Amino acid sequence: MNTVISTRGLQKRFGRTIALDGLDLTVDAGEIHGFLGPNGAGKSTTIRILLGLARASGGEATLFGSNPWTDAAGLHRRIGYVPGDVSVWPNLTGGEAIDLLSRLRGGVTDKADYESRKQRLIDVFQFDPRKKGRAYSKGNRQKVALIAAFATPADLYLLDEPTSGLDPLMEQVFNREIARVTAEGATVLLSSHILSEVEELCDRVTIIRAGRTVESGTMAELRHLTRTEIAFAAESVPMPFEEIEGSHDLLIDHGRVSFTVDSDRVASVLPELARLDVKGLTVSPPSLEELFLRHYGDELVTLGQAARS
């Protein structure tokens, strides 16, 4: 299988701040790779290095086997990019910005084909291209970048928190576009700090924290790391409540019973919940922050102490 993105021990320092501290990331051709980490973990820095907008301080990074810093312009022919915080030109309309970016990417050689691709995206994203850039909300600025990225076919899409600012309906449109481009053979690197979003889309996931890779694997491989929270109304079950087998962290508070189970064992507690006929049942997927607290809490504490001393 072809490796599209490969970094080994990637480092990046900004003065005395260490943004990346030995980051390993491998993305194979054709996969949708989730790039997960809390805010400030180094996701955007990594993507900027992969785009040749920033230069690595150490380690190596290759994109399609080339150096992203020295071969930037050549590599960019094959890349579609959506920045984490999309800015548009205040005095250009959204339509102008989309056309400009598409032309700069060289995607308009077949004019009619480009126009129909663009028009379809404008329709599905329900975007008004006639407004000036300064008048767009965050979600609409995001749409400018998404439409420009998807209107020109690319081998690799680098998407930095692409759904931030989109409403749930538009997230579904986005998911369909991702499915379309991967069906056409493209590779996608999708950064996020929301685990459920990555779970829904991605084949494989790399989790980073403080500039370092902490986990990498398929979603199934990572399932053991997470616990799902289950909660329901306390009045619907007889008290005292007996702990269900395989559950952890039982808590009865504010009229709610809540506990957690390993995410790959959620189905095993459902028969018992059905037997109890619980009311107001909620099943919440774990947040990334919880995952970090659970598995790396000790490290966080020691890091905190080191920072204070």
Add this chain to the structure above:
Amino acid sequence: MTRLAVLLRQRARRDRLQLALWLVGTALLAYASVSAVFDTYGDAEDREEILGIAIATRTILVFRGTPNGIDEGAFAFFLLFAWLALMGGLMSTFLAVRHTRMEEEQGRAEYVASTPAGRILPTIATVVHGVLANIGLGLLIALALIGNGLDSSGSLVAGAAIAASGIAFLAFGLFAAQLFRTSRGANGASVAFVLAAYLLRGLGDAAGTPSEDLLHVTPAWPTWLSPIGYGQLTGAFVENDLRPLLVPLGFAVVMIGVVFALQSVRDQGASLLPGRAGRATAGPVLSSSFGLAWRLNLSILLSWTAGGIATGLLATSLSSIVGDVAGSNPQVIEILRRAMGDDASIEQAFVATFYGVVGILAACCAVQVGIRARQEEVHGTAEMVLATRVPRVRWLLEYWVVGVIVIVVVLAAAGIAGVLGASRASDPETLIPNVLEAAAAQLPACLVFLGVTLLVFAFLPRATIPLGWTIVGVAAILGTFGPILQLPEWLTELSPFAHSPVPSGDDTDWSGGLWLLAIGLGAAAAAVVAMRRRELTSGGG
């Protein structure tokens, strides 16, 4: 009242460094210049002679003031007042826009307006803040004059004149902030207004009627259109008449009334000049990164070109008036002969002075192109462009090319305007080549500012905007006002503008231009090459 106090304190806190620099810096310059004036022109005879030359040549009057006798105070007032009022005007309009339109543009005004302070009180606080700043400036300048041993009542009248014209400019700045949606637009209109006020009173002085003894001038009507002009009409140190100041103050009251009327009817964040619905697809210009750089700098180019055209037209159409006046007065011709040598033509000197200003305009335009590159980087839009097939080196090179184009366009527009204005001159055949040479002579110095701004962008990106403006501003002050302020020659010589060739017939010395050309191209080349190793900074971080 307490809310107003909170808002005032916040303004004072935000401005404490910036405003202190404007106030103390301007007052110190006033103090130093006045004492330098008396070192050079200590004797009444010296002052009498220089006034005679100034009135004879008229060029000097455009950049100085209304001659009002050889009294020490009146002489200092003549040399410095218009320049100090210009500084006070820029201070006031920047202050007005900073606390109104810029706050709205950045969304901060919305937070404040959501509190009980509301939409109107912050503007009231800005008016009070600006008026206090101008009173402070007037007092400090009066102190600087008194400190030089000048008559205290005259000094206070001069300070009051500075404050009154500054308050008029403050009101215009607030008005422009209502009119425009962006702080850039409001600042541009305000600076144009202040410069126009400066030049109008210059025209009034230059076209005024000299007295028989060549020591006084009665200014012509353009002076009555300028707040700075009314400041001069006080005749500080001689007539000490405060009544003319009622005109700029009255203008300020009316303007501020209009500002509150406008603000009470419009939406927060909106402007009176609304944006139009735009095009859905991009035109052919937006097909390349060069096209984008051109498009982003087009409005900058148009406004500076308008300034260049106005200055060029003034240069030649006025030079004919000057020639007429001088030619009809044998006493004037005698003074000129002594001062400038037999060969010098008044018209040539006049044209060279005005095209010096055109050079500053073109250099500012070029600096703004370099600053636009930095704004694209900070704003994050450069990142979107550089994530496509555009290489970093080419991207900056294209900004340089746009910079060269804007310089050439501003200079050419001013040159053509000068040729048009020369049609009524007594001797167009010699004036026209002189005008074109004077315009072309500004090119090398402008290239230096373009190159240096890009060099700062490449090596000290965060400093691009403050350093870019500071370099061109200091160079313009040293180059144009250095001789007026009696600064030492080595200091004046630091300014590239001081080295621009001055066309004077057949024996023009072009060597300074060649040096400037080499420096300008070298700096640009170094900046472009440095982009090979330069990272893009993200979001100002």
